[in-house]
Amino acid sequence: MSFFRRPDYQSDATQFINSLKEQKPELAAQQLAGRSLLWDKQVDREAWDDYDEGRVEQKPYVYQTNS
16 A cells, blocks of 8 residues: 555545445335336337437428528
8 A cells, every 4th residue: 555545535425425325225125116117118019110210300490481
């Protein structure tokens, strides 16, 4: 170990999260359950293809009048 080495820095937020995880070990499982509610979904590729086909190109300057 170097003579000039400083101790590893941890921010207040990191210290808070680490202490919270120690106090509530079930927190990781709850986070995964919450994530699965919003993000872990099956994607319907055919529906996305239909959305992409129905997309209309936007003009470079949308406020320009047709004159």
